[in-house]
Structure formats: structure tokens, C-alpha cells
Amino acid sequence: xxxDGSFTIExxxxxFTQIDRNIMDELKRNKELMTLLANVYIYDDFIFTxxxxxTLYTLAIGMELNIN
Numbered sequence: 001x002x003x004d005g006s007f008t009i010e011x012x013x014x015x016f017t018q019i020d021r022n023i024m025d026e027l028k029r030n031k032e033l034m035t036l037l038a039n040v041y042i043y044d045d046f047i048f049t050x051x052x053x054x055t056l057y058t059l060a061i062g063m064e065l066n067i068n
Contacts, residue, residue, distance in 0.1 A: 016059070
């Protein structure tokens with residue numbers, strides 16, 4: 001966050017990069033999770049895309065509120 005309280009893309013990028021690494025590590029460790037995600041995508045790609053977008057918004061809000 002800047003001195004004026006605004007959110008910067010650079011800060012978000014660093015945080016999202018770490019979150020992305022954590023998610024990818026978890027997917028590599030847990031093959032059942034990857035299968036579950038694939039099944040949701042195959043069943044209804046709209047639900048998958050919507051869920052993914054909701055996740056991104058939730059992460060952004062959590063980051064802004066400094067929630068770990």
C-alpha cells in the first residue's frame with residue numbers, strides 16, 4: 001500500500017506470485033485435487049471459470065485487508 005493508502009499493482013503481483021506458487025505446490029502434492037478441478041471443468045466450464053474468478057477476488061480482498 002502506498003503512503004496515500006492506495007493499492008499498487010507491483011505489491012499485488014509479488015503477493016499473487018507467492019500465492020500462485022503455493023497453489024501449484026499443493027496441486028503437485030495432491031493429485032486428487034487436480035482430478036476434482038478437472039472434473040468440475042469438464043462438467044461445466046462456466047462454473048469452473050466463475051469459481052476461479054471468485055477465488056481471485058477473494059484473494060485480492062484478503063490481501064488488501066492483510067489477512068493471512
